[in-house]
Amino acid sequence: MATTVARIPYLGCEPFYYDMERRGIEVRNIAPAMIASALLNGEVDSGPVPITDCVLLNEGFQPLSGFCITAVSHSGAIVLHSKAPIADLRGSSISIPDESSQDRTLLRMLLTLKHGVDPVYFLDSQDSEQSHDALLLAGNQALRRRRGVRGFPHRYDLAEEWREWTGLPLVFFRWMVRTGMERPDAAILEDALFVGQEDWLDNLYRMSGPRDDLLMLPKDVLEHIQSLRFYMGVPEQKAIDLFNQHLESLELNGKL
Numbered sequence: 001m002a003t004t005v006a007r008i009p010y011l012g013c014e015p016f017y018y019d020m021e022r023r024g025i026e027v028r029n030i031a032p033a034m035i036a037s038a039l040l041n042g043e044v045d046s047g048p049v050p051i052t053d054c055v056l057l058n059e060g061f062q063p064l065s066g067f068c069i070t071a072v073s074h075s076g077a078i079v080l081h082s083k084a085p086i087a088d089l090r091g092s093s094i095s096i097p098d099e100s101s102q103d104r105t106l107l108r109m110l111l112t113l114k115h116g117v118d119p120v121y122f123l124d125s126q127d128s129e130q131s132h133d134a135l136l137l138a139g140n141q142a143l144r145r146r147r148g149v150r151g152f153p154h155r156y157d158l159a160e161e162w163r164e165w166t167g168l169p170l171v172f173f174r175w176m177v178r179t180g181m182e183r184p185d186a187a188i189l190e191d192a193l194f195v196g197q198e199d200w201l202d203n204l205y206r207m208s209g210p211r212d213d214l215l216m217l218p219k220d221v222l223e224h225i226q227s228l229r230f231y232m233g234v235p236e237q238k239a240i241d242l243f244n245q246h247l248e249s250l251e252l253n254g255k256l
Helices: 011-017 034-040 052-056 099-114 139-144 158-166 183-205 218-226 233-250
Strands: 003-005 026-029 046-051 061-071 078-082 093-094 122-123 134-138 152-158 170-178 228-231
Touching: 003 011, 003 034, 011 061, 011 099, 011 134, 011 139, 011 170, 011 183, 011 218, 011 228, 026 078, 034 046, 034 052, 034 170, 046 052, 046 061, 052 099, 052 233, 061 233, 078 099, 078 139, 078 158, 093 099, 099 122, 099 158, 099 218, 099 233, 134 139, 152 158, 158 170, 170 183, 183 218, 218 228
Parallel strands: 003 026, 003 046, 093 122, 093 134
Antiparallel strands: 046 170, 061 170, 061 228, 078 134, 078 152
């Protein structure tokens, strides 16, 4: 049976999947918020899991080597657009996408613990944008609108907000895998992740046309990818530990 992995259809995740079809690995598009459930239900064998959801996979799963997706600088992958400065958002309504619970948690963490802004109210992103005081954009949607959103003059890259606050990178996802996967299959998957990154980046340097789906030129794509890191190191582990500490603090104080 072919190995099946969850695919997040974001630009920053594309390098991981570049070599999978050639190796017979089946890929399924799944929203970030649903990947942990897909793993638990046996729908997929592996995938990039939001850091907030990794705790759900303590039994029967393990990290796949050190593969991750981390922002080490201004990435444009998760951005808050606001009508007022962030310090003035107390009591405001913020439009939140439902793709990843981690986006919601990170924003709550930064507003409450970094900026002292509480309460704020997170509402369904399906409502009219202009009816809210701010809106959070993530993934490709954030990249498509990276130049700004009309009516929302204040812009905050949450990865940069986190880095300024903690001095650490922001880890978005950690690759997880079933512990019961056959070792040869796991080795093929690991190699596909390594090779895919190298080949995708090599192809990127030869890219001549724009990415119309993202409204990005090749130089814009390169700039985004260069803001990311795809393998765990000491700073990434420290960042995860600190994120979990702040998450526990919010939970204990009933802020989530």
